[in-house]
Amino acid sequence: MPRITVNEAIAQAIAEEMRRDPAVLMFGEGVATKRGELVAEFGTARVRNTPLAEGIIAGTAAGAAASGLRPVVDLLFAPFLCFAMDEIVNSAGKLRYMSGGQFKFPMVVLAQSGAGWTVGAQHNHNLEAWFVHSPGLKVVMPSSPADFKGLLKAAIRDDNPVLFFMDLALGFQAGEVPAGEHVVPLGRAATLREGRDVTLVSYAKTVHHCVAAAEMLAGQGISAEVIDLRSLKPLDEAAILASVRRTGRIVVVHEASRLCGVGAEVAALVAEHAFDALKAPIRRLTGPDTPAPSSWPLEQAFVPQADAIAAAARELVGARVCA
Amino acid sequence: MHHSDQAPSPLALLETMMLIRAYEEALVGIAAGGNAPGTCTSVGQEAAAAGVVRALAPQDRILTNHRSAGHLLARGADPGRMIAEVLGKRTGYCKGKSGSLHISAAELGVVLTSTIVGGELSLAPGVALARTMTPGDDGIVATFFGDGAACEGVFHESLNLAVVWKLPILYVCENNEWQAFVHRRETMPMAHVRDWAAAHGLVAETVDGNDAEAVHAAAARLVARIRETGEPAFLETLTYRTRGHYEPDDQFYVDRAELAAWQARDPIELLAKRLRAAGRLDDARLAQIRARVAAVIDEAVAFANASPWPETAELFTDVYA
Ligand SMILES: Cc1ncc(C[n+]2csc(CCOP(=O)(O)OP(=O)(O)O)c2C)c(N)n1
Ligand SMILES: [Mg+2]
Numbered sequence: 247m248p249r250i251t252v253n254e255a256i257a258q259a260i261a262e263e264m265r266r267d268p269a270v271l272m273f274g275e276g277v278a279t280k281r282g283e284l285v286a287e288f289g290t291a292r293v294r295n296t297p298l299a300e301g302i303i304a305g306t307a308a309g310a311a312a313s314g315l316r317p318v319v320d321l322l323f324a325p326f327l328c329f330a331m332d333e334i335v336n337s338a339g340k341l342r343y344m345s346g347g348q349f350k351f352p353m354v355v356l357a358q359s360g361a362g363w364t365v366g367a368q369h370n371h372n373l374e375a376w377f378v379h380s381p382g383l384k385v386v387m388p389s390s391p392a393d394f395k396g397l398l399k400a401a402i403r404d405d406n407p408v409l410f411f412m413d414l415a416l417g418f419q420a421g422e423v424p425a426g427e428h429v430v431p432l433g434r435a436a437t438l439r440e441g442r443d444v445t446l447v448s449y450a451k452t453v454h455h456c457v458a459a460a461e462m463l464a465g466q467g468i469s470a471e472v473i474d475l476r477s478l479k480p481l482d483e484a485a486i487l488a489s490v491r492r493t494g495r496i497v498v499v500h501e502a503s504r505l506c507g508v509g510a511e512v513a514a515l516v517a518e519h520a521f522d523a524l525k526a527p528i529r530r531l532t533g534p535d536t537p538a539p540s541s542w543p544l545e546q547a548f549v550p551q552a553d554a555i556a557a558a559a560r561e562l563v564g565a566r567v568c569a
Numbered sequence: 570m571h572h573s574d575q576a577p578s579p580l581a582l583l584e585t586m587m588l589i590r591a592y593e594e595a596l597v598g599i600a601a602g603g604n605a606p607g608t609c610t611s612v613g614q615e616a617a618a619a620g621v622v623r624a625l626a627p628q629d630r631i632l633t634n635h636r637s638a639g640h641l642l643a644r645g646a647d648p649g650r651m652i653a654e655v656l657g658k659r660t661g662y663c664k665g666k667s668g669s670l671h672i673s674a675a676e677l678g679v680v681l682t683s684t685i686v687g688g689e690l691s692l693a694p695g696v697a698l699a700r701t702m703t704p705g706d707d708g709i710v711a712t713f714f715g716d717g718a719a720c721e722g723v724f725h726e727s728l729n730l731a732v733v734w735k736l737p738i739l740y741v742c743e744n745n746e747w748q749a750f751v752h753r754r755e756t757m758p759m760a761h762v763r764d765w766a767a768a769h770g771l772v773a774e775t776v777d778g779n780d781a782e783a784v785h786a787a788a789a790r791l792v793a794r795i796r797e798t799g800e801p802a803f804l805e806t807l808t809y810r811t812r813g814h815y816e817p818d819d820q821f822y823v824d825r826a827e828l829a830a831w832q833a834r835d836p837i838e839l840l841a842k843r844l845r846a847a848g849r850l851d852d853a854r855l856a857q858i859r860a861r862v863a864a865v866i867d868e869a870v871a872f873a874n875a876s877p878w879p880e881t882a883e884l885f886t887d888v889y890a
Binding site for chain 1: 661663671683688692693694722727729733886
């Protein structure tokens with residue numbers, strides 16, 4: 247299998263889908279400037295720079311999607327989505343329903359976020375849960391080059407608006423991606439490692455922290471299962487519940503803040519549907535309820551790290567022993 | 570639906586306006602009876618809907634806002650299905666999921682109605698872009714909005730994008746002097762939105778928004794220009810909202826003299842008077858039209874009332890494609 251970076255995986259996915267379907271087009275601030283290879287292959291009508299105006303970029307995507315095109319728009323950094331909330335939430339997310347199903351909105355919104363580049367809180371804000379809470383939208387946040395490629399292709403083919411979040415720290419991370427056509431369905435989690443004693447559930451960069459924690463735990467005789475959610479909406483509830491039923495313990499990990507985050511939903515899901523299987527309380531390890539700091543050590547402290555994840559898992563397993 | 574290449578007869582414009590008036594007055598009655606939520610009427614502004622919509626061709630698209638009944642009716646929408654939508658009935662254009670403020674009707678080319686003030690402005694460039702990317706499609710997009718929407722940031726974003734991307738959009742601003750409960754003079758430094766549009770580089774005109782024939786002529790000219798150049802244009806209809814923002818609204822905040830002055834320029838009266846003077850309308854003819862319109866609305870109300878509610882399972886459908 248070829249090894250490519252996340253950024254290369256994204257570029258491949260877009261180019262392949264534009265080749266496959268003439269309705270796919272891409273625009274955003276600097277898109278045509280930065281993606282010269284797309285302009286060269288597909289022309290300036292399908293690869294466009296826009297004015298600095300996130301609201302109209304997202305609104306234009308929604309209008310175009312409702313009219314038969316399949317736009318991919320790059321809104322750069324997740325905090326900039328605040329300028330596009332109305333168009334994404336009120337138009338793309340609701341107008342299918344409000345029109346009684348007369349329109350569909352096949353569009354993808356790209357946005358980066360996360361610690362790793364010390365960009366500070368107005369470029370780094372993991373606000374993916376806002377969109378999970380909005381009807382009519384889908385939300386994806388992958389962790390590996392293969393999933394970036396496969397999920398982005400699936401997102402472009404999906405007939406609904408998809409928020410595609412790209413963890414800033416992962417852009418240059420390389421990994422194996424299957425050659426040829428590679429599409430990963432939305433709404434399906436991946437079990438990266440099987441285990442018996444505890445389930446570690448995460449998405450985006452903290453998936454890698456969970457894998458590292460699982461390796462540490464293995465050295466200490468604790469067998470941890472690692473689940474990468476990949477899609478936050480639809481959420482693969484069955485995969486989460488099945489794993490917890492096997493292990494009886496769960497640690498939910500994400501970089502976004504704890505209150506009303508995706509972890510709260512996962513915890514509630516397990517409490518509602520797998521309470522009988524639990525051998526220990528549900529734990530969440532998340533970013534704090536603060537703006538993301540810039541300073542490197544502070545930014546790293548913001549993110550749940552492998553040590554803390556392993557410690558939380560050990561506590562849960564210990565809880566069984568003490569009980 | 571109506572072609573732009575032949576001017577509609579003034580009598581047709583008159584009948585369209587009378588239909589809109591009768592429809593909205595019926596809704597006022599239904600709302601007053603407590604059977605529907607308050608609706609936003611366009612009483613006093615019917616000339617914009619009649620004049621502009623009749624200047625469009627069947628392949629053109631319309632985006633509109635909360636005050637949209639006139640645009641839909643002028644496009645040929647079935648008043649029965651519209652009232653059914655207002656009442657939340659299954660037979661409504663949107664299966665009862667829209668209500669009165671955001672009826673869209675893809676089959677009529679009335680797409681993406683938004684009651685987020687400025688929502689239609691944010692969507693219009695994309696609808697127009699899709700048309701420019703479809704070979705052989707010479708359709709244009711007309712988007713209706715108010716003077717209040719022009720105060721939203723997205724108005725400026727929309728016009729700017731339409732200009733730099735050369736999108737075939739007719740921006741139709743119905744300047745009715747009111748932005749809900751705030752008078753236009755409190756929110757804008759000048760009397761006309763046209764100045765803002767012109768600053769963005771669009772061909773931008775104002776027209777007497779209570780003169781249906783003048784509106785039609787201006788719209789037809791701009792539509793032809795857009796079809797020829799592919800570039801956007803802006804038309805501001807200067808008019809007045811003679812009823813409240815929504816129903817019921819006693820308009821306690823409205824200057825009585827200003828209201829009376831505009832009521833004296835009622836667009837229906839204005840055209841009727843002109844047609845009478847030209848010998849093209851008399852009492853008998855007017856009574857005929859009135860009776861025809863009343864029958865259409867009576868039938869529409871009866872249809873809507875008799876229509877079934879949606880099944881509750883409908884709550885969960887049409888969320889995702
Ligand atoms: C984003 C947003 N803000 C506020 C409102 C509430 N609202 C509905 S209509 C309206 C006035 C709009 O004025 P204008 O654009 O001039 O249209 P008009 O009602 O006069 O036709 C307001 C404030 C809304 N629907 N959406
Ligand atoms: Mg107004």
